[in-house]
Amino acid sequence: MMLMAAMVACVAAHASEKNDTTVIENAKKVTIISSNTEQRIKVRGKEGNSTYLYENAITLRDSAYSRSVKVVDVEKSNWDLDLGIGYPIAVSVPSGMSFAPFKSYEWILGLRYKYTPKKALQSYSVGLWCDWRKYTLDTNMMFDKDANNVIGLYDYPTNADKKRSGIYVFSLSVPFLFTQKLGKNSDWNLTIGPVVNFNLYGRIDNEFTLGDYENNIKIKNVDYRPVTVDIMFMAQYQHLGIYCKYSPMSILKKNSSNGVENPQFQSISVGVFF
Numbered sequence: 001m002m003l004m005a006a007m008v009a010c011v012a013a014h015a016s017e018k019n020d021t022t023v024i025e026n027a028k029k030v031t032i033i034s035s036n037t038e039q040r041i042k043v044r045g046k047e048g049n050s051t052y053l054y055e056n057a058i059t060l061r062d063s064a065y066s067r068s069v070k071v072v073d074v075e076k077s078n079w080d081l082d083l084g085i086g087y088p089i090a091v092s093v094p095s096g097m098s099f100a101p102f103k104s105y106e107w108i109l110g111l112r113y114k115y116t117p118k119k120a121l122q123s124y125s126v127g128l129w130c131d132w133r134k135y136t137l138d139t140n141m142m143f144d145k146d147a148n149n150v151i152g153l154y155d156y157p158t159n160a161d162k163k164r165s166g167i168y169v170f171s172l173s174v175p176f177l178f179t180q181k182l183g184k185n186s187d188w189n190l191t192i193g194p195v196v197n198f199n200l201y202g203r204i205d206n207e208f209t210l211g212d213y214e215n216n217i218k219i220k221n222v223d224y225r226p227v228t229v230d231i232m233f234m235a236q237y238q239h240l241g242i243y244c245k246y247s248p249m250s251i252l253k254k255n256s257s258n259g260v261e262n263p264q265f266q267s268i269s270v271g272v273f274f
Contacts, residue, residue: 024054076116080125084108084243086271088133093265097153100138104166106245106269107132112175123179123189131173131197134205135251135267136166143167143204149223150255151204151262160208168205169224169251171197175232191234195245199224202251223255223262234273245269 028045043054086106090099112127137143141153142165156163177193202222208215228249234241245268252262 022054022056024052075118078114080112080114080127082108082110082112082127082129083274084271086243086245086269088135088247088267088269090135090265090267094263096139097141097263097265098138099265100136103136103138103164105132105134106271108173108273110173112177114179121181121184123181125175125177125179127175127177129173129175129195131171132168133171133251133269134166134168135265136164141165142206142208143219144206145204145219145222146260148255149221150260151222151252152260156208157210160210162214163208165204165206167222167251168203169199170201171199171228173197173230177232177234187238189236191232191236191241193232195230195232197228197230199226199228199251223253224251225249225253236273239274241273243269243271243273 031042033040110129114125116123144154179191182188202224204219206217234243250264254261
């Protein structure tokens with residue numbers, strides 16, 4: 001009889017220690033609050049029931065209880081929407097020609113796929129950008145073409161006022177960028193890499209007033225290079241940064257005729273990047 005009573009008590013004790021399992025499919029919001037004496041779990045909403053509420057409190061009787069969180073590093077990939085606004089500064093320009101940096105502009109808009117290997121502080125990205133650039137002259141002359149399609153500097157009409165002349169170029173650009181994060185918990189990172197520009201459209205824009213008339217003359221079929229390559233550098237804090245882009249290739253072909261050629265110049269663009 002005593003043996004039978006002991007067996008019944010053992011089975012009862014085992015049943016009382018049985019683990020309870022609650023499965024909640026596709027929970028909407030899970031909140032876990034932990035202290036040294038208690039851990040509370042709260043679930044709001046689940047699949048098919050937005051008003052569902054589950055709460056559970058666990059009393060931690062072991063005074064030596066310690067809580068640890070393990071973060072598993074995995075490889076990451078994501079798409080970034082890029083926006084850049086800057087000023088292209090022409091360098092190595094021909095004699096007698098100068099450009100106005102703050103009247104020139106560059107706009108960059110596009111998507112970039114970024115890949116970060118497991119446990120790495122480095123990322124690799126490739127994308128597709130739309131790039132609009134305009135190089136505006138800072139001289140009392142305007143761009144125009146001669147009969148051989150060679151671009152040169154010409155005088156504005158007599159008594160012209162409010163004068164502005166520049167070369168506009170539109171490109172589809174493919175960036176190949178390498179990014180280095182400055183520490184595991186740092187919000188700073190540095191990025192560098194080449195940007196290949198497929199130049200699809202170019203024109204000369206001349207604007208001036210003559211008396212009461214405003215003139216906006218667009219001269220198409222500019223002889224630009226179909227492909228150019230830039231070197232880009234960025235310093236970013238979280239999602240805000242500054243960029244510098246060096247263009248070692250002149251946007252215009254030489255296209256020389258009778259000893260005269262299209263103006264050759266390089267550029268450095270600086271601006272903000274989001």
